[in-house]
Amino acid sequence: MTTIAILGAGKIGEALLAGLIGAGRAPDSLMFTERYPDRVAELTERYGVRGVETDEAAAQADVLIVAVKPQDIDPLLQSLATAITPGTLVVSLCAGLPTALYERHLPAGTPVVRVMPNTPMLVGEAMSAISAGSHAEPAHLQLVEDLLSTVGKVVRVPESQQDAVTALSGSGPAYFFFLVEAMIDAGILLGLPRAVSTELIIQSAVGAATMLRDSGEHPVTLREAVTSPGGTTIAAIRELENHRVRAALLTAIEAAALRSAELGKAHEPG
Numbered sequence: 001m002t003t004i005a006i007l008g009a010g011k012i013g014e015a016l017l018a019g020l021i022g023a024g025r026a027p028d029s030l031m032f033t034e035r036y037p038d039r040v041a042e043l044t045e046r047y048g049v050r051g052v053e054t055d056e057a058a059a060q061a062d063v064l065i066v067a068v069k070p071q072d073i074d075p076l077l078q079s080l081a082t083a084i085t086p087g088t089l090v091v092s093l094c095a096g097l098p099t100a101l102y103e104r105h106l107p108a109g110t111p112v113v114r115v116m117p118n119t120p121m122l123v124g125e126a127m128s129a130i131s132a133g134s135h136a137e138p139a140h141l142q143l144v145e146d147l148l149s150t151v152g153k154v155v156r157v158p159e160s161q162q163d164a165v166t167a168l169s170g171s172g173p174a175y176f177f178f179l180v181e182a183m184i185d186a187g188i189l190l191g192l193p194r195a196v197s198t199e200l201i202i203q204s205a206v207g208a209a210t211m212l213r214d215s216g217e218h219p220v221t222l223r224e225a226v227t228s229p230g231g232t233t234i235a236a237i238r239e240l241e242n243h244r245v246r247a248a249l250l251t252a253i254e255a256a257a258l259r260s261a262e263l264g265k266a267h268e269p270g
């Protein structure tokens, strides 16, 4: 079985670890690196997976999955440049960082695949978009697609679209959590107990998401079916439009894409 090392097991690295184990992957085919011994011990206890040093991961793993913050990439690339076994597949989960950055620092010909996943990976419901670097063969892309398909959906996109993907599905779960949080507070404003408000909103979110996924209907059709003439929903929709929530979402998601591009530009040569 392919041996996989996750370099940096924070939020998304742990989500991947948990998702892969939840999908039935053997813990002894996985390893991870982390900065602090306490975090290594915590993850090993939770998942039964070995924590190793970067050199050991680079020497032993067939696939190295980079999941550190973009701001932490430089020292990691320096370590990998000398430690990596030639031909090892490098998979980057990092927002903004282009495959060209890895290709500049790692031995010539290193295959790199850029991925933008999201945290629902933790529960096998990730949305991941993958793009090949210039030395990644179709077999490398297929391997990454097969791996990530065990923890959710996968699409292939040109690398030029990865900043937009990051803004949409990479950050996307946070927008939904934000919305849910605000809607629960609205229940509190209306005098409901917090537990009741939370249950009402979470189940409504799950129900709406399931309809969006399974019905094949356009979101407009689904929303119109809730919006009775002269009723309650249209009174709320009028306020959402008055407060320019639609425009705010367009601007917010555009800001996320610009930030992703900025994170990449910070690592351009010269």
Ligand SMILES: NC(=O)C1=CN([C@@H]2O[C@H](COP(=O)(O)OP(=O)(O)OC[C@H]3O[C@@H](n4cnc5c(N)ncnc54)[C@H](OP(=O)(O)O)[C@@H]3O)[C@@H](O)[C@H]2O)C=CC1
Pocket (backbone or CB within 6 Å): 007, 008, 009, 010, 011, 012, 013, 033, 034, 035, 036, 054, 067, 068, 069, 070, 072, 075, 076, 093, 094, 095, 096, 116, 117, 118, 119, 170, 171
């Ligand atoms: N969170 C998300 O929803 C998503 C994140 N991503 C991308 O994933 C990457 C990680 O994000 P996230 O998980 O949120 O961030 P975290 O800070 O939670 O995780 C990064 C982890 O890597 C550790 N680390 C840093 N440098 C090293 C190193 N050299 N060796 C080993 N471990 C190291 C960090 O330790 P320390 O805490 O000590 O710094 C931290 O635990 C980012 O590039 C982000 O763009 C992509 C999609 C979604």
Ligand SMILES: O=C(O)[C@@H]1CCC=N1
Pocket (backbone or CB within 6 Å): 095, 166, 170, 171
């Ligand atoms: O906020 C971030 O930068 C990362 C990338 C996508 C989701 N979280």
